[in-house]
Structure formats: structure tokens, C-alpha cells
Amino acid sequence: MKPALIKAKNVTVAYGDSYALESVSFECQDGEFISIVGKSGVGKSTFLNAIAGFIPYEGEIQAPSNVGYVFQSYALFPWMTIAKNIEFGLEHLEKTARHQRVMEMLEKIDMAGFAKRYPSQLSGGQVQRVALARALAPDPAVLFMDEPYGALDHHTREKMQDWLLSVWKDTRKTVLFVTHYIEEAIFLADRIIVVNEKKFVADINVPFSRPRGADVRFSKTFLDMKHQVLEYMENGVET
């Protein structure tokens, strides 16, 4: 068995006297797509921020240093054009290679004509596509996505999920995807970690093969899983 790409052991995050995350452990293999699902304020994003090294924590974490991160809000730098946003993480490349990489990423997200636009001139879905391109451009070992589609309407969110899977199948990057939408978590991931009251309460394998079509969302297995995850989210245990 290959060694885990990310390993967290008894990780606790505290803000003053209150805990944001209480002694959680986690492992993930290279190439896995994992959804971390839970209600608002249970510690999902805190876990991601701890692994990324943004916030102090207690416990042990082993994770690659080169991570890509996509946030829900403030996803892009509003003062840079789309091309400059993507180019920001490519300083190690020569100018020509940098330009080539930016164009390659823009083509990958079907936004080749948007290079000179500013983020404020794009729709919410387009901003999130560019944010993903920017995170993937430096070829990170792992991609963290923190509720990237949380601010989008239902229709756009589903379109973005399909699109994300189509991009992901080419790169097969390890993805940790935080969301509070159960359907989104099931549709996208190979594994689902359920967080309840600052603790990981379930680790569930998703049985659907890839590629996944829209019909998956209406299958009985999908609905059963949705129910199961909801039970863990609400009560911490399956009833």
C-alpha cells in the first residue's frame, strides 16, 4: 500500500477557550477526491486551513507544501486581470513558458477570450472557473476547495460540478472538497468525511463509478446515501 499523501493525527484547533476542531485524525491517498461535509460552523474549513498551515493547531499533520486552494469568497485578486491572476503562481517559469501556461489554463476552462478582463467583469461561475485554473496552474500536489460553489445558484452549481469532474478527470489531482451540500459531496467524491460538532463522525465510500452522469443524482443508492449522510450530519450517528 502506498504511503498516505496527507496524514493528520489528533489534530485540535482552539480559539481561546473554545474548540473549532477536536482531536480529529485523517488519511488520504494520492489521487483521491474527498468531500468533507457538515453543517456551518462545525470545523470543516478549519480542518482545511490547518492542513494548509494557515492557522495554528495541536497534533500532527503531514501534507505536501505545494497546495492549490480555491475559496468561496475573495476567490480572485480583484486588482489583477484574469491572466495576471493565473500568472501569479508561476513566477518560477520563464516569461514565454508563463504566458503559454496561462493560455493553456484559460483554454482548459473555456475562457481564452477573457485574459484581459477583471474579476468584477465576470459572473460568479466564471470567477470560480478562473480560481480553479489559478490554483491548478502551478501544478500543486493537492487541491483544497472550500465551499467554492456555495454562493452560486442551484443550476449554476450543478453545471460547475459537472465541469469540475470533467477537469478533474484529466488531472486526477488529490482533492479535499469542503461543502455543506450533501448532494454535491456525494456526486463529486470517492469518499465522504462527515463532520459533526467539531469531530469527524463518519468516513463513507461513494460506490458510483466514473464518469458520473446527471442520472446518478436520481438513483436509489444516491438517495440512500444522502439520507445516511444527513443522519450523521444531524445526530453524529446513523440512527
Place this chain on the structure above:
Amino acid sequence: MATKRNFREKLILFSQRALPVIAFILLWEFTSRMEVVNPRLFPAPTIVFSALVEWVRSGELWRDVTASYWRMFVGYLFGGVLGVMLGMITGRNRIINRSLSSLIQLFRPLPPVAIIPLIIVWLGIGDTAKIFSIAFAVFFPVWINTHLGASSVASIYLWSAQTLCQSKVKIALRVLFPAVLPSIVAGLRTAIATAFIMVYVAEIAGASSGIGYRISVMHLAYRIDKMMAALLILALAGALADFLFAQAIRRAFPWTTLERKS
């Protein structure tokens, strides 16, 4: 058709803006001419305009305006640069913030015009004293805005930058600074008005040129028409400085004025 409508819309917009001004000037002229109040105390706009022409012809207007603008520009530059630099430092560094902010806050409530007599005692009535007074007054609004902006930058911008780039200098210049920029611009814009107040008061307190000096001399000579002409120029100079600042910001930082796509 569209061009015709466009022209009509522009005409309506212009009328909405210009009509109140024209009406105000006509009312002013009428009130003065009818001698509702003493015309020596309240000269008509045509008289004020004649005084302005006289001021231009004598060559003193150019000398006064350039003198005032020069003092204001240099003082504004010193106060603004120092305000931005210290604001960025106190906004991002807790230890320096604790050490410096209490000292700065001690001077901040002081009305800047109140220091002018002391500055004259220390530095005389030359340009140095005026520039120092302006810089002192400009510093505080710029510092407080920059400080608040720098201390409240969304962590996500900096976290995103950290995952993409190792260089702290690059992050400071290309992420932190632009993120604070709206606050810096707000501070600098407020400070333009402050700088105009200070240049006016400093020139009244003692000078041999400048718009403030001209107003004070005309006051002594009881030339209300010339005083009003000078006030008009002071107001126009302030409006022009604010307009130029807004244009410069729009050109240098185009993203600040883009309309958000819904």
C-alpha cells in the same frame, strides 16, 4: 436614432446640473443689483468677475495659485507618504502598532490649525513652516485609513497568495498593498480637503503670496469683490485637485471603477 436619444439624455443631464448654478448666479446678480443688501458687502457676480480679470492681468493670480499649490503639493506628499508607510506598518505589525499607535492617537484629536502658531515660532513664516503644517494635518487621515485598511485585509487574499508564491516582498507589493489601496485612496482624498484648509490658514497666518494671503490682504483693503474672486479660485483649485486625483486613480488602478457584473 440612438445618437439622437443619447444627445437628448446628455442635454437633460447637463440641464439638471447646470440650471441650479445658473439660477443661483442670476439670483445673486439680481439681489446685488437691486441693492437688497449693500453691494459693497455683497458685490454682484459680474463685479467679482471683473476683479478676477484684474487679478489675472496683474499676473498675481498665477503667482498666488502656483505658490499655494506648491506648498500644498509638497506638504501633501510628505504627510501622505509618511501616513501610508506608517499605516501599513502599524496595521500589519502588532508590536509596532502597540508602540506607535498610542503616540499617534495622542496627537490625532488635535485640530491641525491649532499648531500653526507654534510652528511659526519654531520655523518662521517661510514655506518650510507651511509645508510642515500641511504635512502634519495630512498625515492623520491618511494614517488612520491606511491603518484600518491594512489591519482588516481579508486573510483569504494573503492565504491565496501564500499558496501561490514564496516571496514575501511580492506578496506585500502585489497583494497586500492593492488590498489596502481603497482605504489609502479614501484617506488621501479626505486629506486633499484638509490640505486646502491648512494652506489657506497657514497663508493667512503669515505669507507674501498664495490664495490665502490674497484673501487676507483684500480683507484689510476691504475689497470684497477681490476676496470673493479669491474664494472662487480657492474653491475651483480644490475641486480641480480632487478631480485630478480621481482621474489619476481611475487611470492607475482601473479595477477600482469597473462596474460589477450581476
